[in-house]
Amino acid sequence: MNNNSHNHLLELEGVDAFYGAAHILHGLSLHVQAGERVALIGRNGVGKTTVVNTILGLAQLKGGAVRFGQKVVGRPRAYMAAQHGIAVVPQGRRIVANLSVEENLLLGAAVGRKGPWDVQAVYKVFPILQERAHTPGTALSGGQQQMLAVGRALMANPGLILLDEPTEGLAPVIVDQLAVVFNQVAEQGTALLLIEQNMSLVVRVAHRYLAMAKGSVVASGQVLNSRDGLHDLEQHVMV
Numbered sequence: 001m002n003n004n005s006h007n008h009l010l011e012l013e014g015v016d017a018f019y020g021a022a023h024i025l026h027g028l029s030l031h032v033q034a035g036e037r038v039a040l041i042g043r044n045g046v047g048k049t050t051v052v053n054t055i056l057g058l059a060q061l062k063g064g065a066v067r068f069g070q071k072v073v074g075r076p077r078a079y080m081a082a083q084h085g086i087a088v089v090p091q092g093r094r095i096v097a098n099l100s101v102e103e104n105l106l107l108g109a110a111v112g113r114k115g116p117w118d119v120q121a122v123y124k125v126f127p128i129l130q131e132r133a134h135t136p137g138t139a140l141s142g143g144q145q146q147m148l149a150v151g152r153a154l155m156a157n158p159g160l161i162l163l164d165e166p167t168e169g170l171a172p173v174i175v176d177q178l179a180v181v182f183n184q185v186a187e188q189g190t191a192l193l194l195i196e197q198n199m200s201l202v203v204r205v206a207h208r209y210l211a212m213a214k215g216s217v218v219a220s221g222q223v224l225n226s227r228d229g230l231h232d233l234e235q236h237v238m239v
């Protein structure tokens with residue numbers, strides 16, 4: 001197709017979003033095309049999670065446009081994102097307490113499509129989840145819960161995964177394991193929108209970055225996997 005927008009899985013155009021009277025996103029624009037690996041970076045409190053919350057209907061969209069694929073969505077809701085093949089790994093993981101690891105995974109398939117990801121495929125990339133399949137999800141360590149949250153999102157066979165600070169508070173060895181899986185997921189053609197403050201992960205996974213400040217995107221570019229690239233990115237997250 002000639003028109004690039006035909007490939008957009010997600011687009012926010014001039015978005016203004018609020019929590020009650022608090023105006024958080026100011027004319028924010030971004031898009032993710034099929035198969036892209038985009039990092040969304042920025043300091044604490046700039047509005048990164050509010051981008052996700054706007055997509056899920058947890059922050060109020062009052063100006064601009066949100067599109068899931070070609071569809072303009074006036075009042076976005078979580079189920080609409082899911083129907084359009086957009087899965088979310090929320091900040092803080094949100095594992096369902098009363099369900100086992102395997103039940104948490106199956107929950108992810110409930111709104112899903114057909115594709116390569118099923119319970120066995122998730123166990124293959126995260127073997128520890130198979131060992132702990134019948135353990136309550138919340139009995140897992142922080143790193144294992146994050147693997148479960150990622151696995152649950154993959155179970156939907158999404159076209160796009162939004163990952164909100166998936167490595168926050170995790171040990172470097174776990175971050176390395178997640179980086180391998182994110183790359184594998186991207187190589188299989190799933191687009192990533194990776195919200196991160198860990199720039200060493202960003203350079204390993206993302207190809208393009210968007211930097212936010214005060215509720216809008218203020219810089220963007222290619223991610224260079226080099227020391228200079230790392231240094232450039234870190235400017236956007238340093239306090």
Ligand SMILES: Nc1ncnc2c1ncn2[C@@H]1O[C@H](COP(=O)(O)OP(=O)(O)OP(=O)(O)O)[C@@H](O)[C@H]1O
Nearest residue numbers: 019022024042043044045046047048049050051091
């Ligand atoms: N439910 C809420 N009601 C009112 N204000 C909120 C709410 N949630 C977040 N905020 C405010 O919105 C702004 C953006 O918060 P947001 O969580 O989107 O930032 P963030 O970039 O994700 O930060 P972090 O890196 O710490 O996760 C902050 O000033 C925050 O205090």
Ligand SMILES: [Mg+2]
Nearest residue numbers: 048049050091
């Ligand atoms: Mg956040």
